[in-house]
Amino acid sequence: MGSLFLAAPIALWGVLSGTALRLLMRLRCGPAGVPDRIVQAGNGLIVRASRPHDEWSDRVAFARDGRLYALHSAGWGREGSRRCYEYRLTPRPERATVRRVVELDGT
Structure with missing residues (x-):
């Protein structure tokens, strides 16, 4: 008891x-269902998400508009008055090993 x-x-x-x-x-x-927002930043990308993507790492390549990107940094950021999880992507080196490719198709 x-x-x-x-x-x-x-x-x-x-x-x-x-x-x-x-x-x-x-x-x-x-809300969790909000699609990721993708912003061009110089020669890289910034992906703003309402939730962290646990499966994204430096071993994953990110594809958008025929180019491959690598994860440079990840952490909390701001978008207007809301917090968001922010991923900074840089162009992936030509000869880098790719374990998996994630297609980025946000707004």
């Missing part, structure tokens, strides 16, 4: 904290 009194509050805390985190992320960054 004692384990029920311990397990129930822990389970309730897990549900409430997950819901609170999703609500906080929605308030800060907007």
